[in-house]
């Protein structure tokens with residue numbers, strides 16, 4: 001993907017130009033736009049991510065998706081000591097993975113948990129997440145807009 005050039009507005013620290021945020025999406029979210037569209041909508045995450053990048057030119061925004069628990073943990077380890085914030089939708093792993101929750105606790109980067117659907121309006125097994133405790137907060141049920149809201153939080157609350 002080619003991104004437009006960005007102008008720096010948000011300074012994290014003198015030595016770094018952009019606040020660095022990453023969106024980490026868990027299993028099956030690669031199928032957004034095709035998967036259970038009545039719940040998750042018609043838009044692919046690639047196209048939504050491009051619109052997020054274009055709307056948030058003052059930050060450095062990355063995206064990672066994996067269907068593998070270990071790959072998600074490795075990514076958190078890789079970026080969690082460098083990036084300013086993690087926006088994580090652990091998808092099904094949110095409800096099962098002690099290890100992803102532990103990985104979020106292990107790194108200094110702050111995290112926000114996002115769910116596209118309202119997990120509290122769905123089956124009971126979706127009501128608990130092993131990630132929430134290690135996140136600043138959680139956004140659920142606001143569709144893809146939840147990712148933008150999480151970005152807004154980091155922009156308005158930089159840890160300078």
Ligand code: DQA
Nearest residue numbers: 089090091092115116117126
């Ligand atoms: C989800 C909710 C989870 O319960 C589910 O397993 C997902 C997506 C959401 O974004 O609404 O895969 O995290």
